[in-house]
Amino acid sequence: MSVITIERKILGKNDEVAEQNRNQFLQHKIFVFNLVSSPGSGKTSILERTLEHLAGTINVAVIEGDVQTDFDAQRVAKYNIPVVQIVTRGGCHLDASLVREALQKMTLTGFQLLIIENVGNLVCPANYDLGEALKVVVVSTTEGDDKPLKYPEMFRNASVLLINKIDLLPYVNCDLTVLKRNALQINSQLTVFETSCTTKSGIPEWCGWIIGKIPAK
Amino acid sequence: MSVITIERKILGKNDEVAEQNRNQFLQHKIFVFNLVSSPGSGKTSILERTLEHLAGTINVAVIEGDVQTDFDAQRVAKYNIPVVQIVTRGGCHLDASLVREALQKMTLTGFQLLIIENVGNLVCPANYDLGEALKVVVVSTTEGDDKPLKYPEMFRNASVLLINKIDLLPYVNCDLTVLKRNALQINSQLTVFETSCTTKSGIPEWCGWIIGKIPAK
Numbered sequence: 362m363s364v365i366t367i368e369r370k371i372l373g374k375n376d377e378v379a380e381q382n383r384n385q386f387l388q389h390k391i392f393v394f395n396l397v398s399s400p401g402s403g404k405t406s407i408l409e410r411t412l413e414h415l416a417g418t419i420n421v422a423v424i425e426g427d428v429q430t431d432f433d434a435q436r437v438a439k440y441n442i443p444v445v446q447i448v449t450r451g452g453c454h455l456d457a458s459l460v461r462e463a464l465q466k467m468t469l470t471g472f473q474l475l476i477i478e479n480v481g482n483l484v485c486p487a488n489y490d491l492g493e494a495l496k497v498v499v500v501s502t503t504e505g506d507d508k509p510l511k512y513p514e515m516f517r518n519a520s521v522l523l524i525n526k527i528d529l530l531p532y533v534n535c536d537l538t539v540l541k542r543n544a545l546q547i548n549s550q551l552t553v554f555e556t557s558c559t560t561k562s563g564i565p566e567w568c569g570w571i572i573g574k575i576p577a578k
Numbered sequence: 579m580s581v582i583t584i585e586r587k588i589l590g591k592n593d594e595v596a597e598q599n600r601n602q603f604l605q606h607k608i609f610v611f612n613l614v615s616s617p618g619s620g621k622t623s624i625l626e627r628t629l630e631h632l633a634g635t636i637n638v639a640v641i642e643g644d645v646q647t648d649f650d651a652q653r654v655a656k657y658n659i660p661v662v663q664i665v666t667r668g669g670c671h672l673d674a675s676l677v678r679e680a681l682q683k684m685t686l687t688g689f690q691l692l693i694i695e696n697v698g699n700l701v702c703p704a705n706y707d708l709g710e711a712l713k714v715v716v717v718s719t720t721e722g723d724d725k726p727l728k729y730p731e732m733f734r735n736a737s738v739l740l741i742n743k744i745d746l747l748p749y750v751n752c753d754l755t756v757l758k759r760n761a762l763q764i765n766s767q768l769t770v771f772e773t774s775c776t777t778k779s780g781i782p783e784w785c786g787w788i789i790g791k792i793p794a795k
Contacts, residue, residue, distance in 0.1 A: 400729060401717075428731075430727055432724055453699070482702075483616075483617045484645060484697065512698070
């Protein structure tokens with residue numbers, strides 16, 4: 362019971378800072394999403410294909426969250442966009458104050474989109490508001506079609522589901538119809554895209570959805 | 579076999595309780611490992627292939643940890659072995675007191691091997707001793723070859739690495755040599771097996787290793 366109380370306090374403080382971040386994003390008219398998934402689902406590859414596709418249309422900035430290493434930031438920086446790496450040193454999720462720290466290292470002026478790539482973890486980041494407009498959850502076909510039922514909180518709190526690595530469907534034990542049905546059973550409001558970072562299938566549709574979310578200046 | 583479900587109630591002093599669990603395992607001369615990985619790496623499939631392979635040689639019991647659902651316990655129960663399901667209700671790892679609760683629902687007498695399948699999470703379970711002899715970490719080729727460097731704590735605390743889904747190597751961007759080098763750079767003591775639950779490649783070698791760990795009665 363005492364553990365529950367402590368968690369409420371921490372989340373209370375987190376929600377307060379998240380609200381400050383959100384106000385900052387609104388002031389700058391910047392669309393922000395929080396990209397979440399298991400390790401290895403393809404968050405950074407999605408990010409790379411997205412940056413390629415959006416190049417020259419809108420200005421994008423990125424915050425990278427990782428337990429260790431700045432590998433992902435290095436991958437993203439190649440696309441010549443501003444990126445701040447948060448290393449959590451073992452921490453299992455980003456929180457709003459870490460994002461606030463990152464925001465102090467960057468300027469939002471002139472940007473229309475900020476993508477926050479969370480730590481690879483399908484459990485803990487589900488309940489941490491960073492101030493984003495919405496969460497985008499990635500699940501890959503190689504993980505199996507039962508994941509939405511087994512990790513419901515993340516799918517419940519997300520607005521968009523990217524089903525990634527659809528090029529591997531012929532080789533894995535994953536029924537796309539079942540995966541979608543399971544996801545929509547948890548959250549009927551999910552917008553679903555099927556993507557492959559290898560074939561780039563689904564990337565234009567996903568990027569089209571992003572464009573539609575960019576606020577008018 | 580019927581499935582018993584336990585839900586999280588209280589947190590104990592983890593290491594103290596882990597030590598009590600460990601003593602219980604030693605008394606019963608039962609070898610216990612804690613199976614950890616990201617969601618979808620194939621822990622339950624590994625478990626199924628292992629149970630098939632070991633059938634008729636040693637007596638195995640299983641504790642299943644999941645955030646929600648008893649899907650994994652249902653899969654394991656088909657092999658006609660005792661299984662206790664722990665549902666953490668959002669909790670991101672098993673702890674020693676949850677395992678102690680599970681142990682109260684089962685008998686260890688006559689068993690030589692207890693497998694504890696943890697919640698799918700490559701971060702949080704790394705630092706929770708459950709009383710096991712050692713941790714076995716599964717990483718699948720579809721997750722990419724950089725995971726040991728990005729999630730070092732789990733690889734540092736594990737004794738065995740199962741590189742799973744090696745049948746998918748032709749279709750994914752993963753260099754097996756790099757993956758192994760990265761893992762051994764974090765922990766040079768790791769015993770490594772390459773497995774596929776589809777082709778069953780590597781399963782006999784992995785099960786041979788288990789057999790070698792079973793204490794003499």
